[in-house]
Amino acid sequence: IDGLEESGTVLLSGYKVGLVNEIHFLPDLSGRLSVQILI
Known part of the structure; x- marks a missing residue:
């Protein structure tokens, strides 16, 4: 994801609402990501 x-x-909607805290691939080898955000 760019x-x-x-x-x-x-x-x-153009307003800052948080920060990306953590990004990692799910362990099931599906290629999906888990993204944790702080609001």
């Missing part, structure tokens, strides 16, 4: 990085800003 631009997704830890400590990155989370925007909603």
Whole structure:
């Protein structure tokens, strides 16, 4: 996902609402990500 990085800003309708805290792949080998955000 382009631009997704830890400590990155989370925007909603142009307003800063939080930060990306943690990103990791799920252990089921599906290629899906788990993204934790702090609001």
